[in-house]
Amino acid sequence: MSKVQMTGSFQWMKTLNKSTILNTIRLHSPISRADIAKKTKLTPPTVTNIVAELLEANLVRESKVGTSQGGRKPILLTINDRHSFIVGIDVGGHLIRAVVTDLNAKIQAKCEIELPHELTNSLLLEKIKVVIHDVVKKSSVSMDKVIGIGIGMHGIVDYLKGVAVFAPNFQLSDIPIKEEIEGHYHIPTFVENDVRALALGESWYGNGQGIENVICINVGIGIGAGIILNNELFHGQNGIAGEFGHVIVDMNGKQCSCGSFGCLQTIAGGAVLRERALQSEQNQYLLQKVHNNAEDINGALIFECAQEGDEFSVQLLAETGRALGIGVTNLINLMNPTRIIVGGGVAKAGEYVLGPLRDVVRQRALTTQARETEIIESKLGDDGTVIGAATLVLKDLFSPQISS
Ligand SMILES: [Zn+2]
Known part of the structure; x- marks a missing residue:
């Protein structure tokens, strides 16, 4: 406490x-x-x-x-779900999304604010306070009915102290989120890595319900995972358990943003998908769609073009799926979960990515049962992280603590 x-x-x-x-x-x-x-x-x-x-x-x-x-x-x-309310926050790379939920994690109000390119620790904390104020106001719930604030933050998070240790998208470190928000609102505040929060949300309210061992992977620009073991979020010694994007899959591979070489993130994920589209000479259909402004090519457009029958886009997504399949096969061999849930921007391409991903797992996981591990899309979708953030509070509230 x-x-x-x-x-x-x-x-x-x-x-x-x-x-x-x-x-x-x-x-x-x-x-x-x-x-x-x-x-x-x-x-x-x-x-x-x-x-x-x-x-x-x-x-x-x-x-x-x-x-x-x-x-x-x-x-x-x-x-009585409406006895009290929770604020759930997702601090992403470019914007902060916020919701107010009831005690059953049902969303009552949503809002989001864009973040400026130049951020400092104190400016980011100010922005979080602004979005909390805005979303509570929009929900018409009075602040004294809010019993907890949950925050999902990208990057490395010390969840016990509630500190964002390193936020790569902002190049900021040691942001004392819990201390600052609790000091301001006098409301219990919980901070967790965004993908770990998403996994908790899926475990309580999404496609992980009733499953003891489930892993949720998030594939956006980067790749992360949240591991639920025996119904509990697994953090490891220093909270980096789940840094799935940095599992090394190619000893001689390209350098990753983390400084290492050949991480999964260098062969799969949104950034690589886009890069491949830009570099290929077969990207005429994509280019035509953005009137030759190559900068506008992104994952959503590649998915759109795949749906319209552009074979190159279909192949790009399949390649991403196969690369993810290598990582997921490692994950299955290592953790043997009952189910793997895939969320994030790239997962929106659905079967274009998940089909080839499952093919690799079916060919390469260790045993017959491992090859049949269920791999499905996230149920909570775009709201996954904010609901997961609210779940940080709900989990604490509903979990009996011997010490209290
Ligand atoms: Zn890496």
Whole structure:
């Protein structure tokens, strides 16, 4: 927990038995008091007392009447999703996106602001405050109803301290996001790498629900991953677990933005896709589309042209898919997840990329089962990271902590 004075309701909701009961209602709603007692192994009087407190606080609602198993029909309980709200933020390379969600991660309002080219730590922190203010205002939720702020930040993040250690797109380091935002709003704030946040969002509300071991990869200009192991986000010793774009796939390969050579990011991902399109002599169809302004060629256009039947664009996307397939095969052999979820800009090309990607996995993963690992698109799409950022708060809120 942070040093700042937390809002009363967040602390209050997080006491051990309340969190346990709230999470049981969240997962099994609508549910009776008797079934809560069975699932939590708390005594029925304890459940009744805590549920009474939760009802009094309007955090839980009595809903429909359940089916009777002999005696009186039980009254079923659900979470009052609109009791409190969360702010979720995605700090990308060029803009900050923000949402306000309810306690079920449903988006109530959205907004985004563009970032200037020249940024400093303090200017970036100011911009984050502006977008929080704007999105809460737009949602018509009063600020005292906001019980937590979650922030997904690109680059290397110390999630325990809430510090952006290095943000490559801004060339900024050691940005004390948590300290600054909590100091300003006095609301618990959680900061995480953007792809790790996306993976958590998919795990709770997207295509990773109910799956213990799932990996979410994000393929945009760069490539990252979030690893969910046994339902928990895996960080490794220093929080770099999931830097999938920097897995080395070619010992003699090209130099990567990280300084190393032959990283996956040097053969796959949005930047390479674009570069290949620009360098080839077969790009007439693409060039014609942008009236010979080669600078305007991007992943979205290549996808559009592939859909229109331009064979060169189809081949470019397939090449990206095959290169990603090499990385994904390594990932499967290393971690053996149940499912791999693919998100980010390049994933929007759908089967043009995913088909060739799966072909490589089917040919090259270690065992028959590994070759059949499910590889699907993200469910949350463009909202994945902001919902994931909000999930950082929801996860903390609904996870019982022995120490509280
Ligand atoms: Zn690298």
